[in-house]
Amino acid sequence: MRKLITFFVVVAATLAVQSSGSADEAAKADLNRPTSATTVSFKRDVWPIFRRHCRGCHSRTDPKGGLSMDSVADLLKGGDSGPSLSPGKTDSSLLLDMITSDSPEMPKQQPALSAARVEIIRQWILDGAKDDSDPGDLTPKVVIPESYRFAPAITSVSISPDGTRVAAACRSEFVLFPTEGDSRPQRIPTECDLLTHVEFSPDGTKLVTVGGSPSSFGEIRFYEAASGVLINSRRIGHDTLFRGSFSPDGKSVAVGGTDGSAHVVPLDINAPVRSFPLHSDWVFDVDWTPDGKMLVTGGRDKATLVSSVETGKLLRSVDMSTEFVQAVSSNETFAFSSGLARTLTGYEFKIALSGIEVTGAGNGARPITNRAQYVKGMEAQPGPVLTMATSLDRKLLAVGGAYREIRVYKTDDRARVALIPNLPATVYSVSLNRDGTRLAAGGRNGEVQIYEVPSGKLIRSVIPVPVVAPEDVAAK
Numbered sequence: 001m002r003k004l005i006t007f008f009v010v011v012a013a014t015l016a017v018q019s020s021g022s023a024d025e026a027a028k029a030d031l032n033r034p035t036s037a038t039t040v041s042f043k044r045d046v047w048p049i050f051r052r053h054c055r056g057c058h059s060r061t062d063p064k065g066g067l068s069m070d071s072v073a074d075l076l077k078g079g080d081s082g083p084s085l086s087p088g089k090t091d092s093s094l095l096l097d098m099i100t101s102d103s104p105e106m107p108k109q110q111p112a113l114s115a116a117r118v119e120i121i122r123q124w125i126l127d128g129a130k131d132d133s134d135p136g137d138l139t140p141k142v143v144i145p146e147s148y149r150f151a152p153a154i155t156s157v158s159i160s161p162d163g164t165r166v167a168a169a170c171r172s173e174f175v176l177f178p179t180e181g182d183s184r185p186q187r188i189p190t191e192c193d194l195l196t197h198v199e200f201s202p203d204g205t206k207l208v209t210v211g212g213s214p215s216s217f218g219e220i221r222f223y224e225a226a227s228g229v230l231i232n233s234r235r236i237g238h239d240t241l242f243r244g245s246f247s248p249d250g251k252s253v254a255v256g257g258t259d260g261s262a263h264v265v266p267l268d269i270n271a272p273v274r275s276f277p278l279h280s281d282w283v284f285d286v287d288w289t290p291d292g293k294m295l296v297t298g299g300r301d302k303a304t305l306v307s308s309v310e311t312g313k314l315l316r317s318v319d320m321s322t323e324f325v326q327a328v329s330s331n332e333t334f335a336f337s338s339g340l341a342r343t344l345t346g347y348e349f350k351i352a353l354s355g356i357e358v359t360g361a362g363n364g365a366r367p368i369t370n371r372a373q374y375v376k377g378m379e380a381q382p383g384p385v386l387t388m389a390t391s392l393d394r395k396l397l398a399v400g401g402a403y404r405e406i407r408v409y410k411t412d413d414r415a416r417v418a419l420i421p422n423l424p425a426t427v428y429s430v431s432l433n434r435d436g437t438r439l440a441a442g443g444r445n446g447e448v449q450i451y452e453v454p455s456g457k458l459i460r461s462v463i464p465v466p467v468v469a470p471e472d473v474a475a476k
């Protein structure tokens, strides 16, 4: 229910840089094709190929077929079918078989490896599958500084349903702190390069974090909200996951993916993830209708879609914006969407989903379900909208973005009920508690603000992580 443009442009840029990085390495590896004079290095030549083409499905956290490719030792140990490699023997190495037939089995559902890359792997196995990497140096660990030099942007905030606690995500960690008083935030590290979403479950007992590492993995982690203890985590796909929301029953989280899918991820680690390929581009935000039966999604393809949770199928594409749709929300009557086009629009489910109804009779029969009939325009926003959130009772809708205010609307008659002015920076994320009496906002300058609604009175403003500016260090 929250989003922001610059932030995702930054993410996109990071994605591009990082993926071109690994593409370059792999391309270089192609160029440096081994000749009999040079030996193939696992670390230099083979690992970039595995990391780019295989590791999304074969890491220790998500070893498809039981196989982790995180180290040579893991490869020798193998997966469900036994060792994947026989050093020195190219004709009895399962891994090589799987990448070399006419239509290779691996990488699964992706284009086959180039002949040059297969040759590098073949030569490395022939040379004895030597491991020239230092333990642990293949997967760079996420580094979370003890203190930051500049306050990192708050990419997501969530206020607990009872309004007493806030969770805020910045970079690779998230923090938990009470809305009142000045006790020290509890810092909880993750293994994601970037967290895009954090949220309390509807009953306030659980927390979810969503994020990942560009061209590597998406990750969802569930925590006990009271203690910050990790319940479970799973990796999905090969890229950072975007925002979403808890299902009304608190049993799953639906999030957006760069593959155009909405992923429904159950809290129960033994239940399967369901992926709905709905959009033609990144899905920036996902919300559940209050009955848990439909998903509202929006994304980079500028579409706002309504889909069935039961079937995973699109019910209706309710709108096409002229710009990216950054944020979606809903109550029992309307879906809402907004984004860079600065428009805020409600869509009445009943009419939008009523199928083709006819008016008149006989030859005069015409479909009446056109956009104009279910669209409920709302006031334009002062700038690009990056985030929206409803209160848990779905009666209020808060909207913020690349401008200095937050506007709050009633969801039934769509009238504005509050305006919080003078925000210190672009707002990347807003969150309302159960009855919409408290609002948390976080943004570019790394601060979290907590307000009373509708008065707009500031309760607390905090930079939740330690920041030691370079000049402070110099002064010591």
Ligand code: HEC
Residues within 6 Å of the ligand: 050, 053, 054, 055, 056, 057, 058, 064, 065, 066, 067, 078, 079, 080, 081, 082, 084, 094, 095, 098, 099, 105, 106, 107, 108, 109, 110, 113
């Ligand atoms: C999109 C996911 C995905 C990608 C990417 C992928 N794999 Fe797999 N791999 C699987 C799945 C799932 C299995 C389990 C068997 C199956 O379902 O086909 C598997 C099984 C295997 C196995 C057999 C493991 C065993 O012991 O049974 C090998 C070897 C393997 N993969 C190698 C590779 C290599 C090498 C790459 C990269 C070039 C790769 N895979 C990329 C999903 C993937």
